[in-house]
Amino acid sequence: VADKALDRDCTTLSRHVLQQLQSFSPQAQDLSALMNRIALAGKLIARRLSHAGLMEGVLGFTGDVNVQGESVKKMDVYANDVFISVFKQSGLVCRLASEEMEKPYYIPENCPIGRYTLLYDPIDGSSNTDTNLSLGSIFSIRQQEGSDLNGEAADLLASGRHQLAAGYILYGPSTMLVYTIGRGVHSFTLDPSLGEFILTEENIRIPEHGPVYSVNEGNFWQWDESIREYVRYVHRTEGYTARYSGAMVSDIHRILLQGGVFLYPGTLPKPEGKLRLLYESAPLAFVIEQAGGRATTGHMDILEVVAKKLHQRTPLIIGSPKNVAKVESFIQNGH
């Protein structure tokens, strides 16, 4: 007799990817192997985080400043290197581009056959690292388009619709992996005793509307008046509640499951906001759209934005379709 719980225990991430593509085509095999490697990176990072406070040299700053102008944490570097190490041996990925590296990292051995590029945010929510709070990793997979002979990775400057797969790992009370390959959104929970990500929920749908608004209100006086008006509207309307953790992965995960909106609008000093298009906003937009939600700059769908440079930033408004439409209406019509 088939046992339902046992069946679920056997739905590992790599098997799930294959099942969704329902074929043993080369691309199904590749995506399954790629997701398996991302899962390994997630496990290595989760393992280090789980006893970070007990080890020397894990927490705190390195003393360096990254290409974003941010102070780098030791965990940012460790997690950045984990992805490189994991993919060096995969044979599948030719280039990796991350928040922590000014230029893409090439794995020349993989380049003749390695047709994929991994874009990633190794640790999302770095400021939470030293206080044992939720963190994430964000990933996006694209197919290399063209030869990239001059090493400029110009093909990455294409819209988010070119993503083959995207998702995130959430390091919370348990470690979860959420992904899409354009066929819905699915979540997995790491079972540490098995060392496997096991299916938690298939075809997640975001609520049409939700109570949460998630934004750093410390920037209130640096926003455009339209965003201030939206937040005033939320303040005087019953049924809204604020949640902001410092890690967009955890804030957006809550919104994916329970509804609401996350905003990182432009500010006076940073008109494009803070979040980076290629490895933060676009992958999360792919996930949220696949779950029935929306992601916009306020004027344009995030997935339509074509990057002009690797580390380009965009304003981001993402979440339940009705909440996003309301913010958009403040931006476009003032109410």
Ligand code: AHG
């Ligand atoms: P990262 O840690 O990868 O640099 O990204 C942090 C991002 C995001 O996760 C978070 O929502 C936001 O920056 C927080 O920024 P503020 O402190 O400006 O609110």
Ligand code: MN
């Ligand atoms: Mn950072």
Ligand code: MN
């Ligand atoms: Mn980030």
Ligand code: MN
């Ligand atoms: Mn980061």
